[in-house]
Amino acid sequence: MGRYVVRRLGQLVVVVLGATMILFACLFVLPGDPVGQIAGSDKARDPAVIEQLHKQYGLDKPLVVQYGTYVGKLVTGDLGTDYTQSRPVTEILGPKLENTAKLAVAAIIIDIVIGISVGVLAAMRRYSIWDVSATFITTLAIGVPSIVLGMIMQRVFVIELDWFPLIAGDSFEGIILPAFTLAIIDAALVAQLARSTMLEVLRADYVKTAVAKGLPRRTVLTRHILRNSVIPVITYLGISFGGLLGGAIITETIFNWNGIGLALIQAIQQNNNPIIVGVVTIGVAVFVVLNLVVDLLYAALDPRIRLA
Amino acid sequence: MSRTPVTKHDEGDGMTSLEMAPTDAGADGAAPLLEVRDLHVEFAVRDSVTKAVNGVNYSVSAGETLAVLGESGSGKSVTAQAIMGILDSPPGRIAKGEIFFQGQDILRLSEGERRKLRGAKMAMIFQDALSSLNPVLSVGFQLGEMFRVHQGMSRKDSKAKAIELMDRVRIPAAAQRVGDYPHQFSGGMRQRIMIAMALALEPDLIIADEPTTALDVTVQAQVMDLLAELQREYNMGLILITHDLGVVADVADKIAVMYAGRIVETAPVHELYKRPAHPYTKGLLESIPRLDHKGQELYAIKGLPPNLQAIPPGCAFNPRCAMAQDVCRTDVPPLVPVTELDGTELPGRHSACHFWKETIHG
Numbered sequence: 001m002g003r004y005v006v007r008r009l010g011q012l013v014v015v016v017l018g019a020t021m022i023l024f025a026c027l028f029v030l031p032g033d034p035v036g037q038i039a040g041s042d043k044a045r046d047p048a049v050i051e052q053l054h055k056q057y058g059l060d061k062p063l064v065v066q067y068g069t070y071v072g073k074l075v076t077g078d079l080g081t082d083y084t085q086s087r088p089v090t091e092i093l094g095p096k097l098e099n100t101a102k103l104a105v106a107a108i109i110i111d112i113v114i115g116i117s118v119g120v121l122a123a124m125r126r127y128s129i130w131d132v133s134a135t136f137i138t139t140l141a142i143g144v145p146s147i148v149l150g151m152i153m154q155r156v157f158v159i160e161l162d163w164f165p166l167i168a169g170d171s172f173e174g175i176i177l178p179a180f181t182l183a184i185i186d187a188a189l190v191a192q193l194a195r196s197t198m199l200e201v202l203r204a205d206y207v208k209t210a211v212a213k214g215l216p217r218r219t220v221l222t223r224h225i226l227r228n229s230v231i232p233v234i235t236y237l238g239i240s241f242g243g244l245l246g247g248a249i250i251t252e253t254i255f256n257w258n259g260i261g262l263a264l265i266q267a268i269q270q271n272n273n274p275i276i277v278g279v280v281t282i283g284v285a286v287f288v289v290l291n292l293v294v295d296l297l298y299a300a301l302d303p304r305i306r307l308a
Numbered sequence: 309m310s311r312t313p314v315t316k317h318d319e320g321d322g323m324t325s326l327e328m329a330p331t332d333a334g335a336d337g338a339a340p341l342l343e344v345r346d347l348h349v350e351f352a353v354r355d356s357v358t359k360a361v362n363g364v365n366y367s368v369s370a371g372e373t374l375a376v377l378g379e380s381g382s383g384k385s386v387t388a389q390a391i392m393g394i395l396d397s398p399p400g401r402i403a404k405g406e407i408f409f410q411g412q413d414i415l416r417l418s419e420g421e422r423r424k425l426r427g428a429k430m431a432m433i434f435q436d437a438l439s440s441l442n443p444v445l446s447v448g449f450q451l452g453e454m455f456r457v458h459q460g461m462s463r464k465d466s467k468a469k470a471i472e473l474m475d476r477v478r479i480p481a482a483a484q485r486v487g488d489y490p491h492q493f494s495g496g497m498r499q500r501i502m503i504a505m506a507l508a509l510e511p512d513l514i515i516a517d518e519p520t521t522a523l524d525v526t527v528q529a530q531v532m533d534l535l536a537e538l539q540r541e542y543n544m545g546l547i548l549i550t551h552d553l554g555v556v557a558d559v560a561d562k563i564a565v566m567y568a569g570r571i572v573e574t575a576p577v578h579e580l581y582k583r584p585a586h587p588y589t590k591g592l593l594e595s596i597p598r599l600d601h602k603g604q605e606l607y608a609i610k611g612l613p614p615n616l617q618a619i620p621p622g623c624a625f626n627p628r629c630a631m632a633q634d635v636c637r638t639d640v641p642p643l644v645p646v647t648e649l650d651g652t653e654l655p656g657r658h659s660a661c662h663f664w665k666e667t668i669h670g
Contacts, residue, residue: 205439211394212434213505214427215457224442231444302444303489 004307005292012288017071019284020277024067027273034059034083034271057083070277079278084270089278093260097282100252100259104244106179107186111237115187116230119194123229126199134195138188150181150254167256178255182248186240193236198229231301238294242287339411340367341545342391342430342513347405349386349395349569358616360386362569363405365643368545370512373536375548375560375577377592381613383569384549388515391547392432393422410512428458431506433535435518437498441490447474447501448486454508473504477534496527503535507542514539515547520555532559553596557581562656565589568614568624571643574658585646585659585668587629623662635662 027034033050034057054060058069073080079089122134157163157177164173201207202225210224252261260279267275299305349361361383368374376384389395391407393414406413409430414422434440442450451473452466461469467486474482477500479493490498499519506514516535520528536559539546550556556563556577563580565573565588573586584590591609611628614620620627626636639662646657649669661667 205434205436206442208394209432209434209440209505210442212392212426212432213454213457214423214425215453216423219457223445228442228444303446304443304491 001307005296008288008292008295012285012292015288016074016281016284020070020281021067023277023280024063024070027276028063030271034273053083057081074281079281080274082267082274083272089274092275093263093278093282096258096260096263099257100245100248100261103175103178103182103248103251103257103259104241106175107183107244107248108237108241110179110183111187111190111240114183115190116194116233118187118191119233120198120226120229122191122195123198123202131195134191138191141184141188142192144184146181146185147250147254149184150178150251153177153181154254178248178251178257181254182244182251186237189240190233190236194229194233197232198225201225201228204228227301231298234301235294235298238290238297242290245283245286245290340369340408341372341410342547343367343408344387344391345406345408347387347390347407348403349383349390350401350403351399352401353399356617359619360400360569360616361390362619364566364569364571366564366571366574368513368547370545371540371543372562373539373546373548373560375550375556375563376566377550377553377556377563378566379551379613381568381616382566384566385517386569387566388432388517388547388549392426392430392515393419394426394432424458427454427511428509429511430513430515431509431511433499433502433506433514433516433519436522437495437502438490438522440502441498443490446487446489447493448488451486451501451505451508454505458509469508473508474501476507477501477504477538479504494527495523496531499523499527499531500534503531503538507538510542511544513545513547515549517549518551519548521550521552528555535559553581553592565592568619569616570624570660571658572625572660574643574656575646575654576656579654579657583668585657585664586661587631587663587667588625590667591628623660631663631666633662 051060058066061069070080077090079093081087082089082092085092118134118138122131125131154166154177158166164177165171167174207220207224210220215224248257248259249261249265251257252259253265256262260282263275264279266272267279295307299307344364344366347361347364348359351358351360360381364383364387366374366376376387378384386395386400389400390402391409395402402415405415407415409425414425417425441447448467448470451470452461452463455461455466455469456463471482471486474486479485479497479500485493490501493501499522503519506516514535519535520531523531532555535546538544548556548560560577562574562576564571565580565586567588573580573584573589575585580589581593584593588609591607594607595609597606609628614624614627620637622635622637622639623629623632623641626632629636641660641662643658643660644664646654646659646664646668648654649665659667
């Protein structure tokens with residue numbers, strides 16, 4: 001087990017290096033000067049200032065050297081300095097990551113509560129009006145892009161009904177709409193997944209055994225059916241949580257949520273490369289670590305899984 | 309308590325005639341432990357109705373082993389599930405009949421009362437122990453669950469009981485293996501765990517649904533011997549569902565042969581092998597491969613088992629039967645006592661064939 005975790009964390013290093021290397025290469029070939037914007041508007045630009053800025057951020061050096069410098073700093077936990085504010089990237093992204101995490105946790109709770117309960121109820125009342133509606137609504141939810149859904153929700157619940165604040169801030173009400181927008185597709189997918197795994201488990205021989213043992217219905221349901229049904233769902237949730245933490249770009253933009261997704265969009269618009277690299281580095285690391293957590297959890301829930 | 313056999317003919321679909329037969333009380337004359345009377349089970353899916361069990365009668369006494377023999381789809385497992393009360397319902401439903409267990413008609417009990425019988429008074433062993441044990445719970449937990457649920461025992465005590473049971477079915481190093489999961493055991497060991505689970509609360513009736521089919525031949529004998537030994541020790545009634553004539557011969561006291569949801573023949577085990585009184589049974593016996601017939605073609609009953617949504621009128625076996633006459637295509641043969649040519653009764657023997665005389669004596 002210990003060796004398995006060490007090996008997987010070793011993979012993390014390889015994945016982060018690979019991802020950032022590709023990103024560096026991409027940013028390098030992009031047109032436009034990264035420091036152009038801070039050097040002033042096109043006409044007023046002083047070549048001496050640009051040269052000075054290039055020196056300051058090491059942009060005068062070859063790409064390989066720039067990448068080497070980045071990796072060297074990364075080892076010490078330093079993600080470099082951004083171009084527009086001249087502040088450490090970690091300092092800028094820290095609170096934004098916290099905001100994104102809040103949103104992601106809220107979304108995953110919605111996924112679990114709505115997704116699993118809808119899926120379980122649909123499976124238990126198969127072909128009933130509830131089941132058919134659940135299938136219809138979840139399919140619809142998967143089909144509607146979150147940008148459309150988010151804007152409709154904003155229009156209806158914020159502008160028309162005035163139930164929620166337009167600027168989310170730190171309030172509890174503020175998080176509800178963005179969390180729903182972010183969660184809805186995954187909640188629908190979780191519901192469909194939970195329904196199909198539960199239908200499979202309901203037919204399993206060991207469920208018949210549990211009934212034949214004289215166990216009360218509730219015990220059969222919770223101990224023998226639900227537990228086996230949620231294992232694949234947990235895997236899915238873990239992976240999607242990684243995706244959410246990597247930045248909910250669209251949702252954060254619609255609701256002006258000050259997270260790393262919004263930071264990424266702004267950084268791209270401003271050619272603020274250190275922020276872009278920082279967000280990707282954090283995203284990749286979070287994703288890989290969460291995948292590891294999911295695999296460990298999977299092994300803990302299903303004894304047939306061997307970690308090797 | 310003696311029961312008068314009634315023979316009644318239902319007109320109509322020609323499949324529901326009530327044959328009263330193997331209600332013979334136990335050897336000692338006491339009321340049987342279990343008595344199934346005129347049981348009909350249907351599965352209604354959309355517009356079609358599958359008639360899986362069409363008037364089954366059988367009984368088992370304490371300490372007795374009844375083997376129920378038949379092809380897949382003959383209704384033997386469905387009958388067992390109806391007795392246990394674990395039919396998939398819907399779509400399954402008991403259309404008619406009574407199931408007397410220890411003197412009471414358990415079909416009239418509430419679901420709560422039925423549940424208390426399951427596991428405690430009657431238990432079932434399934435065919436495939438790997439899929440019938442929960443893969444994510446340890447065997448100790450699953451064994452102990454019997455005591456915790458039915459007797460309110462603590463986790464610690466129930467674990468000790470689980471180890472005791474595993475010892476009882478001769479699983480080596482039971483104390484070390486109690487926390488292991490089903491996939492960590494061999495097929496034979498898993499089936500022993502199933503047996504241990506069924507025996508946990510010392511039930512009066514055990515239904516074993518093809519308990520050895522999924523096992524290697526060498527292991528089959530061990531598991532079957534263990535089951536037979538424990539049955540004798542606890543004086544339980546045993547219903548052994550199988551399609552394997554070899555398994556039956558050693559352990560069963562009597563046999564009921566099922567075809568298309570009905571019992572077509574009953575007999576004490578050795579008599580059935582010697583002199584079958586139904587063409588279907590005869591065909592089954594002849595289809596066992598034999599060494600002294602080496603080089604010859606294997607015998608097979610021609611045709612296929614009937615579609616249970618459209619059972620042929622008359623005798624359900626008639627399309628496959630070499631002896632079939634016009635009467636077989638119109639009249640359902642009742643299950644009648646089989647006698648010697650001189651009229652001497654053959655105890656426990658019944659056949660549902662218009663031409664049983666020709667079959668057994670011809």
